Amino acid sequence: MVDRREKVWLVSVLIVLVILLGSIAYALRTGYGVASEAIVLPPEKAPGLFQPGVKDLGGGRYQVDIIAYQWGFRPSKVELYNPKEVVIRIYSIDVIHGFQIVGTNVNAMVLPGYITTIVWKPHQSVNGTMLAICNEYCGIAHSAMYMEIVIRR
Amino acid sequence: MISERTFIKISIAFSYILLAIGGLFGLLQLVSRTPGAPKLVDEPQYYAVLTGHGVFIAILWTAFFILGLAVFVISSELGKPFRRSLLALAAVLAIIGSVVAAYPIVGGLLIGQPTMGAVLYTFYPPLLAHPAFYIGLALVIIGSWIFAAAVFDVFIRWRKENKGAAIPLGTFGVLATLIIWLEATPGLAIEVIYDLIPMSLFGKRVDVLLDRTLFWYFGHPLVYFWLVPAITAWYAVLPRILNTELYSPKAAKLAFVIFILASTPVGLHHQFVDPGLSISFKMLHTVLTYAVALGSFLTAFNIVMTLANAGALRGGDGLFGWIAKLPWRDPVFSGMVLAFILLGVGGFGGMVNASLNLNNVVHNTTWVVGHFHTTVGGAVTLTFIALSYLLLPVMFGRSIASMGMARIQPYLWFIGMMIFSIAYHIAGIYGAPRRTYDSSYGGLAPSIWDPLLFIGMIGGIVFWISGVLFISNVTLTPLIGKRVAQLDGASLLRNGNGYEKATIYDRIGIWVLIAIVLIVIAYSLPLFEILSRGLSPVLCITPEGLKPFG
Incomplete structure (x- = not known):
């Protein structure tokens, strides 16, 4: 029933799928930093429990806590010296926002009611001012919502 | 009470109105967002216009065309009358629902309050639109369920009289489409009726993660609700206009079965x-998505082989000789095949x-925007455009107003869509x-964004112009097209007399049961987590x- 051309096609399709699965396996092994865990934080409790700012954990490790709101990020600019591992925690106080550091794999949704955590290991070549934007529509001034992340080496 | 023919005419005419308004909105938002291009609307208007573009085209143009197409296919292939009361009720609910949902978007723009309906076509809470937006959507969903009941009613009566007969391929595609819709819409119905309507009327607090999960439970099968009718047309209509047979009708049914099984979880x-x-559930859905992609890959092979055989019969030889022998000047053919090529781009x-x-x-x-313009804007919409050139003469007894315009229109659409999508992908x-x-x-x-977005806009304008050619042509056809003998739909779709013998693929009930099991497995875990x-x-x-x- 299956002719030769069909076999060639099926095998090519399977090869594509295996390559894609392999790339996922590789990403997971090498520390794929996607937001998956969530911490529940009801908006009423947030003011005391979630403070925006940068904590230097030593050895190139940082924790950056960011508040996303209509329309901006607090803080709107952070500076990191020679970062190796940056734990970014973001919390929205109103609607859904996005957080994407342009030119990197950092790309996550920020849902009100939940803290999003992303672990970012910036490559050595990352240097200077990085642009971080809200990439989910969040209201009439959505396009004004961005922040700067300055990396110094 | 309306006849099948009236229902088809109403739903297809209404779909063209939606395509025209949605297309105009598409152009307005595209130009306005492009760096270096004039700002035709301001920022609040932009989001309302973008909402209209998505709702009118992605959700409503596709749905109404599919309703008309489904009645055409079922009544041509099964030769059984619909229950007219059900058809009428479905049409009334769907049209009233669409108008109610459109009110906050269009009305809001007209009275200078664009934020009444500026939640985009994914309407993620807690962003709020006017209650009419959600109530209208709920009416459309209920109308669609009544429509599905009307189709299954015909099918069940046909099956009683034709025990042991294989389901004709077009009907199989329509049933697959509706099964996917019935699998998917409960998610949306729960979100809209249980959360969004109370939210907009009484300020009910909603959980955003749960509602996003319910929305996407619906949102991805929605993609197959669009795509399966287009694929059905490639399987059932393309061989007819080439005067040939589909390479493998069995593989076609297998593809439909895969879509029934795996388009929802x-x-x-x-x-x-x-x-x-959790990552493990996301991984599970990755693998299931690869499984549903197999259905598309099977389709790709089946269609290319059908085309190659048809070209070879016309005297094309060698590896590529068959391509030149195909009827590229026929817009029904060229539209469907260019749509098929766009699905190839979108598929990868x-x-x-x-x-x-x-x-x-x-x-x-913008990669995602490039992607779904090749699929819903390319594969689906261009196929429906091509089908229009076939259906309008059948339905109205008039030939297409301008065949010259019809000939170039699919190519213009294809070229514009390729320019737009490639630039947006990059x-x-x-x-x-x-x-x-x-x-x-x-x-x-x-700085690289600006030139790419600008090139994308040029592509968008090209296929918008192609859309204007199409809309003017289908508007003029019933008015000034030359009168032709009214064909009957059965002669377009049916291959010979009688039905073939049923195979395992025709036991749709089994496939639905397996699909439900897969859905329960794939969704009980993340829902339990949430x-x-x-x-x-x-x-x-x-x-x-x-x-x-x-």
């Missing part, structure tokens, strides 16, 4: 970067979207965001940042 691939959903891009890790690079960028890899009015970010944006963690409901907020219930 895959929605988490739209939520790969959502917090609160879709594999990237569905891959847990690669998705990180393109999530919420801009997306560089991180350019979708759904934003201004992507300059105080001068910090990478609910056991405890919900975190929040107040709704308007696009201006106001809290009407706060």
Whole structure:
């Protein structure tokens, strides 16, 4: 029933799928930093429990806590010296926002009611001012919502 | 009470109106968001116009055309009358629902309050639209269920009289489409009726993660609800106009079965970067998405082989000789085949979207916009356009008003769509965001975005012009097209007399049961995760940042 051309096609399709699965396996092994865990934080409790700012954990490790709101990020600019591992925690106080550091794999949704955590290991070549934007529509001034992340080496 | 023919005419005419308005909105938002192009609308208007573009085209144009097409296919192939009361009720509910849902968008723009309906076609809470938006959508869903009941009623009567007969291929595609719709819509219905309507009327607090999960439970099978009718047309109509046979009708049914089984339990691939959903469940949905892609790959092979055989019969030889022998001047043919090529582009891009890790690079960028314009804007819409050139003479007894325009129109659509999509795919890899009015970010944006977005706009204008040619042609056809003898639909679709013998593929009930099991497995786990963690409901907020219930 299956002719030769069909076999060639099926095998090519399977090869594509295996390559894609392999790339996922590789990403997971090498520390794929996607937001998956969530911490529940009801908006009423947030003011005391979630403070925006940068904590230097030593050895190139940082924790950056960011508040996303209509329309901006607090803080709107952070500076990191020679970062190796940056734990970014973001919390929205109103609607859904996005957080994407342009030119990197950092790309996550920020849902009100939940803290999003992303672990970012910036490559050595990352240097200077990085642009971080809200990439989910969040209201009439959505396009004004961005922040700067300055990396110094 | 309306006849099948009236129902087809009404739903297809209404779909053209939606395509025309949605297309105009598409042009307005595209030009306005492009760096260096004139701002035709301001930022609040932009989001209302973008909402209209998505709702009128992606949700409503496709749905209404599919309703008309489904009645055409079922009544031609099965030769049984519909229950006219059900058809009438479905049409009334769907049309009233569409008008009610359109009111906050169009009415809001007209009275200078664009934020009444500026929640985009994904309407994620807690962003709030006017209640009419959600109530209208609920009416459309209920209308669609009544429509499905009307189709299954005909099918069950046919089956009683034709025990042991194979389901004709077009009918099989329509049933697959409706089964996918019935699998998917409960998610949307629960979100809209249980959360969004009470949210917009009484300020009910809603959990955003749960509602996103319900939305995408519906949102991805929606894609197959669009695509399966287009594929049905390639399987059932393309061989007829080439005067040949489909390469493998069995593989076609297998593809439909795969779509029935796997188009729903895959929605988490739209939520790969959502917090609160574990990586293992996201991975499960990745693998299931690859499974549903097999259906598309099978289709690709089947269609190419059918075309190659048809070209060879016409005297084309060698590896590529058959291509030149195909009837490229026939817009029904060229439209469907160019649509098929666009699905090829979209299919490979879709594999990237569905891959847990690669998705990180393109999530919420213009890549995604490029992707779904090749699929719903290319594969689906161009197929429906091509079908229109076939159906209108059948339905109205008039030939197409301008065959000259019809001949170039699909090519113009294809070229515009390719320019648009390729530019948007590349801009997306560089991180350019979708759904934003201004992507300059105080001068910090990478300089490569602007030229790419500009090229994309040129492609968009090209296929918009192609759309204008199409809309004028289908508007003029019933008015000034030359009268031709009214064909009967059965002669277009039916191959010979009688039905073939049923095979395992025709036992649709079994496939539906397996599909339900897969859905339960793929969704009980993430839903359990969300609910056991405890919900975190929040107040709704308007696009201006106001809290009407706060």
